[in-house]
Amino acid sequence: MRSFALALLSIWVGAAWASTSEHAAIERGRYLVAAGDCAACHTAEGGKPFAGGRPVPTPFGTIYSTNITPDRETGIGEWSPEDFYRAMHEGKDKQGRHLYPAFPYPWYTKLAREDVDAIKAYLDALPPVRQENRKTALPWPLSVREVMAGWNELFFKEGEYQPDSSQSAEWNRGAYLVEGLGHCGACHTPKNALGGPKRHRTLEGGYGENWYATSLTKDVRDGLGDWSLDEIVQYLKTGSNAKGAATGPMAEVVENSTQHLSEADLRAIATYLKSVPEQKQKAKGPGDDRQRLARGEAIYIDQCAGCHMENGEGQRNAFPPLRGNAVVQSKDPETMLHMVLAGARVAATRGNPSGLAMPAFDWKLTDQDVADLATYLRGAWGNRAAPVPASDVKKVRKSVVAQSSR
Amino acid sequence: MATRLPKKDVVLVGFGWTAAILAQELTEAGMQVLALERGAYRDTVPDFAVDHIQDEYRYAIRDDLVEEPERETLTFRNSLQETALPMRHIGSFRPAVGAGGAGVHWNGQTWRFLPDDFRIRSHTLERYGAKFIPRDMTIQDWPVTYQELEPYFDKFEYLCGISGKAGNLDGKIVEGGNPFEGARRREYPLPPLKRSYATVLFDKAAKEVGLKPFPCPAANTSAPYKNIYGVQMGQCTFCGYCEWFGCGNYSKSSPQSTIFPVLFRKQNFEFRPYCNVTRVDLDGSRKHATGVTYIDAQGQEFEQPAELVILCAFATHNPHLLLLSGIGKPYDPKTGEGVVGRNYAYQITSSVDVFTDEILNPFMGAGSLGQAVDEFNGDNFDHGPHGFVGGGYIALWTTGGRPIHQSYLPKDAPKWGSGWKKAMAENYLKACSIATHGSVMSYRDAYLDLDPTYRDVYGNPLLRMTFDFHQNELKMSKFLTDRATQIAKAMKPRSFHPKPRTGHYSIEPYQTTHNTGGAIMGSDPRTSVVNRYLQTWDVANVFVMGACAFPQNHGYNPTGTVGALTYWAADAIKNQYLKNPGPLVHA
Numbered sequence: 007m008r009s010f011a012l013a014l015l016s017i018w019v020g021a022a023w024a025s026t027s028e029h030a031a032i033e034r035g036r037y038l039v040a041a042g043d044c045a046a047c048h049t050a051e052g053g054k055p056f057a058g059g060r061p062v063p064t065p066f067g068t069i070y071s072t073n074i075t076p077d078r079e080t081g082i083g084e085w086s087p088e089d090f091y092r093a094m095h096e097g098k099d100k101q102g103r104h105l106y107p108a109f110p111y112p113w114y115t116k117l118a119r120e121d122v123d124a125i126k127a128y129l130d131a132l133p134p135v136r137q138e139n140r141k142t143a144l145p146w147p148l149s150v151r152e153v154m155a156g157w158n159e160l161f162f163k164e165g166e167y168q169p170d171s172s173q174s175a176e177w178n179r180g181a182y183l184v185e186g187l188g189h190c191g192a193c194h195t196p197k198n199a200l201g202g203p204k205r206h207r208t209l210e211g212g213y214g215e216n217w218y219a220t221s222l223t224k225d226v227r228d229g230l231g232d233w234s235l236d237e238i239v240q241y242l243k244t245g246s247n248a249k250g251a252a253t254g255p256m257a258e259v260v261e262n263s264t265q266h267l268s269e270a271d272l273r274a275i276a277t278y279l280k281s282v283p284e285q286k287q288k289a290k291g292p293g294d295d296r297q298r299l300a301r302g303e304a305i306y307i308d309q310c311a312g313c314h315m316e317n318g319e320g321q322r323n324a325f326p327p328l329r330g331n332a333v334v335q336s337k338d339p340e341t342m343l344h345m346v347l348a349g350a351r352v353a354a355t356r357g358n359p360s361g362l363a364m365p366a367f368d369w370k371l372t373d374q375d376v377a378d379l380a381t382y383l384r385g386a387w388g389n390r391a392a393p394v395p396a397s398d399v400k401k402v403r404k405s406v407v408a409q410s411s412r
Numbered sequence: 413m414a415t416r417l418p419k420k421d422v423v424l425v426g427f428g429w430t431a432a433i434l435a436q437e438l439t440e441a442g443m444q445v446l447a448l449e450r451g452a453y454r455d456t457v458p459d460f461a462v463d464h465i466q467d468e469y470r471y472a473i474r475d476d477l478v479e480e481p482e483r484e485t486l487t488f489r490n491s492l493q494e495t496a497l498p499m500r501h502i503g504s505f506r507p508a509v510g511a512g513g514a515g516v517h518w519n520g521q522t523w524r525f526l527p528d529d530f531r532i533r534s535h536t537l538e539r540y541g542a543k544f545i546p547r548d549m550t551i552q553d554w555p556v557t558y559q560e561l562e563p564y565f566d567k568f569e570y571l572c573g574i575s576g577k578a579g580n581l582d583g584k585i586v587e588g589g590n591p592f593e594g595a596r597r598r599e600y601p602l603p604p605l606k607r608s609y610a611t612v613l614f615d616k617a618a619k620e621v622g623l624k625p626f627p628c629p630a631a632n633t634s635a636p637y638k639n640i641y642g643v644q645m646g647q648c649t650f651c652g653y654c655e656w657f658g659c660g661n662y663s664k665s666s667p668q669s670t671i672f673p674v675l676f677r678k679q680n681f682e683f684r685p686y687c688n689v690t691r692v693d694l695d696g697s698r699k700h701a702t703g704v705t706y707i708d709a710q711g712q713e714f715e716q717p718a719e720l721v722i723l724c725a726f727a728t729h730n731p732h733l734l735l736l737s738g739i740g741k742p743y744d745p746k747t748g749e750g751v752v753g754r755n756y757a758y759q760i761t762s763s764v765d766v767f768t769d770e771i772l773n774p775f776m777g778a779g780s781l782g783q784a785v786d787e788f789n790g791d792n793f794d795h796g797p798h799g800f801v802g803g804g805y806i807a808l809w810t811t812g813g814r815p816i817h818q819s820y821l822p823k824d825a826p827k828w829g830s831g832w833k834k835a836m837a838e839n840y841l842k843a844c845s846i847a848t849h850g851s852v853m854s855y856r857d858a859y860l861d862l863d864p865t866y867r868d869v870y871g872n873p874l875l876r877m878t879f880d881f882h883q884n885e886l887k888m889s890k891f892l893t894d895r896a897t898q899i900a901k902a903m904k905p906r907s908f909h910p911k912p913r914t915g916h917y918s919i920e921p922y923q924t925t926h927n928t929g930g931a932i933m934g935s936d937p938r939t940s941v942v943n944r945y946l947q948t949w950d951v952a953n954v955f956v957m958g959a960c961a962f963p964q965n966h967g968y969n970p971t972g973t974v975g976a977l978t979y980w981a982a983d984a985i986k987n988q989y990l991k992n993p994g995p996l997v998h999a
Contacts, residue, residue, distance in 0.1 A: 312462055312649040312661055324636040324646040324662065349457065359673045360644040362662055365461030 028127065035128025038121055041271070042114070042187040043263035046255075047071040057081075057135040062108050063215055065201060066148055069108040070140035077134035090126040091119060096164060097154070104154035106142065107162070112203065116167035116186035161202030173281075176270075180278025183271060184209075188263075193219035193255065209282050211337055216405050217254045218340035220332045224284040227390055228336040231284065238276035242267070245353030250333060251326040253350035254341065260353040292385025293393030302382025305375055309367065318387045324362060326352075329387040339380050339394050343402040346376050368406075373399040414705055414713040420446040420682075423704055423718035425689045425733065426725035428513020429971065430957035430978045432667035432675065433571070434722055436641065437982040439681045441990065446716065447724075448687040448706055450484075451510030456668050460516070460658025462651075468814045472656045475502050477517045479509045479726075486728060487863040488919045490880040492745060498866045498874060504918070505758075505925040506656065507726040511683065512667045514726065514925060515971075519655045519779030519811060520631030520664050522574050523968035524565045524976070526790040527558035527594040532964065535791060536801055545801060546884060548856045550748075550755055551964045555935040555944035558594045561976045564983070566597055568975030569629075572665035573637035573645055575780075576600035576629035590626045592786040605634045605648065608810035610772045610844035611783035617902035623785040628807055629972070630780030631665035641674045652812025654779025664779060687714075690870055692721050692737040692954055701739075701954045707870060719993075720953050720985070723931075727959040731756075731860050731930030731941075732875040740931075740941045740950050743859050745878070751941045753861045755854035755929040756877065757965040758917070760804075760885045762893045764846045764900045765820045765909040771841045774813030782809035788895055789967040790851075800888040804850030804967035806896045813840070820845055823909045846900055848892035849924075852885050854964040860930045881917045889913045926970050928962035933977075936999065943997040945984035946977065952995045955981060 039045070048071045050060040058073040076083035082090065082100075089100040097111035098104060105111060114122075147153050167186055169178040184190050193214035195203045204210075211221035211228065221229040230238060233249055240247040242264035245257060252260045264272065293299060307316065310328075314320050318329035328334050333341050344350075347368040354361030371379070377396040384391035422438050424431040427449035435445050454460070470476050479485075479502070487496035508514040528535045531553045536545055545551065578599045579589025604627035607615075611627075618625040632648040639645065648663040662669045675681055686709035693702045693715065703717035723730040734740055734752045743754035784807035787793060795801065812818050820843035825835035863876040881889075893912040900908040934940025937949040946961055948954045957978055959970045988996055 309463070312651065313646060321636045321646050323638065324644050349461075351457070354673060354677070357642075358644060359642055359677065360662075361673055362644060362646070363455075363457035363461075365457045365463040365660070367463055370463055 031124045031127040032131045035124040035126070035131075037266070038125050038187060039128055040263050040266040041183060042125070042189070043259055044074070045262050046258055047108075048074050054135045054137065056129065056132055057137040059137060059140055064108055067142070067144040069106055069142045069144065072139045073135065073137050074129055075132050075135040076130045077136050080136050080138050081134055082129065083134055085126075087123050087126050091122045094122050094125075095166075097158065097162065104151040104158070106144075106151075106154065107157070107201065110189035110192045112162050113186055113189035113192060115162075115164050116182065118166055121187070157200065157202065160200070174277070176274045176277050177281065179271065180274035180276070183275050184278050188275070190222065194222050209279075210285050213338075213340070215255055216340070216402075217344055218336055218338040219256070220336045220341070221285060222279050223282045224280070228332045229284070230279055230282075230332075232330060235273065235276045235280060238279060239269070239272045242272050242275065243269075243355070244357035245355045246323070246326065246358060248322065249327065250331055251352040253345060253352055257351065257353035260355060265353075265355040265357065290392035292390055293381040295381075295393070298378045298393070299382050299385065301375075302378035302380070303386070305371065305379045306382055306386075309371070310379075313364070318383075323358075328383055329389065331389075334383050335389050335391040337391070339384070339391070339398060340402055342380055342383070343376060343394070343399055344406050346371070346379065347399070347403055348406045368403060373397075373403065414715040416715045416717070419703070419717040419719070420444050421718065422446070422720045422722065423448060423716055425704060425721070425723045426450070426513065426729070427511050427667075427683065428508065428724065428726075429515040429667055429975060431722070431724035432512070432515070432671045433975070433978045434724065434957070434982050434985075435681055436671050436675050437979070437986060439675070439678045441986045442680070443990075444680050446682045446684060446718070448689055448704070448716065449511055449683065449685050450688045451508075451685065453683065453685050454511045454516065454658070454668070455672065456658070456660060456662055460660050460668075462660035465657055465660045466651060466653045468653075468816050471517075472814065472817055475506075477508060477510070477656065477658065478502055478506045483869055484509075485868075486875040486877055487866050488877045488879075490878070490916050492857055492878060496863055496876045496878070499919060501920075503920045504923040505927055506922070507728065507925065511685070512658075515666045516658045516668065517656050518631075518925075518971060520572075521780040521782075521969040522569065522572060522629045522631045522665075522972040522975075524594060524596075525558070525966045525968055525973050526592065526792070528791050529966040530554040530556065530558050530561075532801070532966075539791065540795060544795070546882075549801065549882075549884065550854045550856050551801070552934060552939060554963060555933055555940070556977075556980065561973075561980055562594070562597065564976040564979035565972060567640065567979045568972065570601050570640050571670050571975070572631045573602055573633050573639055573670075574600050574629050574631055574665075575602040575605050575627075575634035577604050577627050579626055588626060590784070590786050591624055592789065592792045600629065602634045602637055605630055605632060605778055605781045606650075607783070608772070608774075608776060608781055609770070610774065610810050611781065611808050613768065613770075613844075613903050614808035614846065614899065615783045617899050617904075618783070618785050620902045621898050623787050623899070625783050625785050628780055628782035628784050628809070630778065630782075631971075632778040632780050633663045633665075639670050641671065643670055643673050645669055648778050650776045650778050650781070652775050652777035652814065652818075655811055688870065689725075689733065690736065690872060692723075692733065692739060692951075694737065694739070694951065698738070699951060701951050720955070720989075722955045722957060724957045727927040728860065728875055728877070728930065730956050730958060730960045734931055734941065734948075734956070735860075735862050735875070736872055739948055739954060742861055745857050745859055748856055751932075751937070751939065753859045753930050754939070754941075755932050755963055756858050756860050756879060757852045757854045757928045757962070758879060759924045759926040759965055760850040760852050760881060760889045760913055761923050762848045762850075762889050762896070762913040763911045764893065764896045765822075765911065766844050766846060766900050766903055767820070767822055767839060767906045767908065768842045768844070768903070769906055772844055773841060774810060774818065774844060777810040777812035779811050780809070781811065782807045785899075788892055798887070798891060800884045800891070801853055802851035802884070802888050802967065804848055804888070804892050806846060806848050806892060806899065808844060808846050810844065819843070822907050842906075846896045848889065848896050849967060849969070850885065850889050850892055851967040852965045853882070854929055855882055877919075879917055881913070881915075886914065924969075926959070926965060928959045928965040928970060931956045931960040932963045933961040934963060935997075943995075943999075945988075945996045946981040947984075947989070947996050949995075949999065953993065955985065957981065
C-alpha cells in the first residue's frame, strides 16, 4: 500500500515536473521565435499569426511563406521534433524535399538542438490554423526543388554553431544570435548572382525587399564603426538612437524581434557586431558638380531641413541626423532613395511608441531632383559617398509602390 | 431598423482632444472603449505631412479640415425677435471633422483660467456688490475651484509639452512669467519659444507703459519633447501654418502627436470613423442610457449599446445631441427655466494693426508664438470705475504671414489694383497686429435650442443659436482696445490702426472657435446640465465634456481648461464612478 502511494506520488511529481519544464520550453521557444523574427515572414499582413501566406519577393520570383501552426493538414502539426530539426538544420521538409533558402536555413543550421526543440514546442502550443499553403511562383528550373541540392552544395554549410574559445562567452552568444537565429546576413550580407551569400564579405551590406541593408562592419561611414555598444543596444531595443532610426524592413525586425530580446542578448549582439572587420574597398568620394550640389542643397532646405535641420543633425530622439548617417552614405543609395520617394515610418516600440513618419516625395520631386538631393546629402557636412545618377532614382521609383501622401 | 451591435463598456461620441484623453485614461483602467467619429481617421503622415500641408488655399480658403455646412450646420439669429437662418458657409468659428477634432487645426494657445474666474459671481458680489452685475447677466460660479483643477492643468500641459514661462510657482512670483496667473506646482515642460522681432518690440513697448509682458504658453514645442505617455514630439520650425492646418512636424500638440501612438496599439480600444451619432438611447425610466444610435457613411443605422456614454463632440454639438435625445430640460429664455442650451457664450476680440519701419519677417511664426500682458484680464484690475464685468489679455502674436489672410495694410491703402500691390509690397514685411481677447459673460437671452424649421441630412432639427454682444462686453472690449492702442503707440510705429469690435455680433467673419456653454456645469440641477464631474444630473451614465460645460466664457482661449476638466472628469470616472456607478453628486 505504502509503495503504491509512493509510486503514485512519484508519477504525480513527475507529471508536475514535466508540465513545468514543458511550460519553460514553450516560453523559451516564444523568446527564440521572437529572436528569429519568424513572424516577419510566416505571418501575413492582416493574417492569423504564423499561418503563412505572406509573399516574399526574391530576385527570382515570389515565394510564399508556409503555415507553421500545429494544424495537422495544412500546418506542421504532424511534424516530429526530428522533422522540424531537419528543416532547420538541413533545409528539408518532412517529406525530405528541399526548401528554398528564402527560409533562412543557411543561418538556422547553426542552432543548438535544444533551441530548435523549444521553438517547436512553442509552435505546437499555438492555436492551429487551417490555411493551405500557396504555391511558389518561381520559374523553371528553380521550380524544381531538386535544383536546391546543387545550390546547397555550392553555398550551404551545414552545422551547429561552434564556439570560438579565443573569444568571450558574450561574444560567442552574440555570434550565435547574429549568424544563427537572427539571420542578419540574410539581408546584410551581399549575395551572388545565384542568391548565395558571399561568405567572405559577411555583413558588408546587401539587399532585401527593395531596400539596401547597410553594412554592419566597423566602417565609420556606412557601417557601425561610429556606433558605441550602447547605441547599438538602444537601436535594437527602441528602434532609434542618436545616429539613426530603423525604417522599412528593419523597423519590422525591431518591432517584432529585437525589442523583445533581453538586455544581455542585445549586448552580446552588439559585442559581436563591433568585432566584424572593416570593408576592404574604399568608398568613392562625393560629387563635385557644383550646380548639382547647389540644386540639391536648395531642395534640402525647402523640403527636408524643417525636421532634419539645416546642419543635418536632426532632432534628438525625434528625427534622425543625416550627417554621418550610414543609410545616407551606404554604398548603394537604394534605401535613402526608397525613403525619399515612398516615405518611411520609424519603428514603434514599447520604449519609443511614437512611430514618427516621413512623407512620400515621389509626387513632388523628379528623378533628377531626388538624385541631386541625394548627391548633395552624400557630400554635405563631412559625409562621403559617391554621387547618385538620376537613372538610379528611376530604377528605385519603378520598384517601390509609392503610396500617395495626399 | 437599426442593427444592434455588441455592447461596449464605454462609447465616446466624437474623437477630438477630450475623447482621446478619455480613451487613453479609461483603457488604462481596463475598459473596452469605442470612439465614434463622424469624420475620417487622420494622422500626421500622410494627412498633414510637410510635403503639402502649407497650402493656404486648400485649408484656409477651401476649409478642407473643418465641418461641411451642407452636411452639418446650425441656424443663427441675434435676438429672440428674429427668425434664425441656416449658416451655409463656415463663419466666425470652425468646428472640425475627423479624428483629432479641432485639436488638429488649432493654434496651440494653452491657458489656465484665473482662480477668481472660477468663482466669478461670488467674487464680483464680494468686491463690487450686487448692483454691479446687470440684471440679465446669468453668470455663476464654477462647481470646481482652480486649486482642485491645478493638478489636471499640469497633466494636460505635460501631455502637450507646453512651451512657456511660469509667473507664479507655488505662490512665489517669478520674473518673466505672468504674475497674475494662479499658482502652479512647477515650471512649464519646455522653455518659451524663441521670440519673433515683432514680439520683442511689443515686449519693450508694454514695459514702457508700465505693464509686465510675458511669453504666451504654447502647444508648439520649443524643443523635442517626450510626453507623459512616452510619445515623442519634434521641435517647432516656425513654418507659420498652425491655425487651420494640421502640423506636419509633430511639433504642435494634437491628439495625433501626443496620444494616438500609444492609444491605437491597445487591444481594448476601437476607433470607428464615419459614424454620425444621432441619439443617446435611454431606457423606459429615461434615467439610464443604453447606448447610442448612429448612422454610417452608407446611411445604415446602428444601435451601439454601452454601459457608459460620454459626449465628446464640439461645444455646440454636445448640447444639440442632448436636446435631440431628451436628456435634461431644454432652456426657455422666456421663463428662464430649463438648462440644456442655457448660458451659451463666446469670445470678443479686437485688434490694433501696427506698421513699423523695421522688417519683422512675419512668415516665421508659430500658432502660439506671442507676448502678452494680463493686467486687464479677469479681476486683475479695479473694475469699479469702468462699470463692466470681465476682461481679457492683450497679445502680439506672430502666428504666421500667410499670403492670402495674414497681411496688414494701412487704413488708407488702396483696396485693389497696382496701388494695392505697391502697398502690399511696402508693408508685408513691416506690419504686425496687437490682439485683444476678451471674456463674454452669459445672459438670459443667449442660448441654444432646436430650430423649429430647418433640418439636417438625417431629418433632425438643426441647432439654433441666439446670440449677440451685450453692452458689458462692448464696453470691456473698447477698454481693452484702448489699452492695446497705448502699447501700439509706445512701439513708435510709422502708423497704427485700431480695429475695435462694435455693434451686433456677426456670425459671418471668422473671429474665434471659442464657443462655450449650453451644457454647463454647476452645483444646482436647476441651473446646470452636469455636476462638477461633468456627469449629467438626469442620466448618471451620460457625461458631457468640453467647453459647453463653461458657465460663462473668460478672457483666455479655452483648450487648457477643457484639457484640465477632461482629466478631472476622467479621474472621477476611474476612481469613483466605476467603483460605484450612479450619481457622483447628490443635489
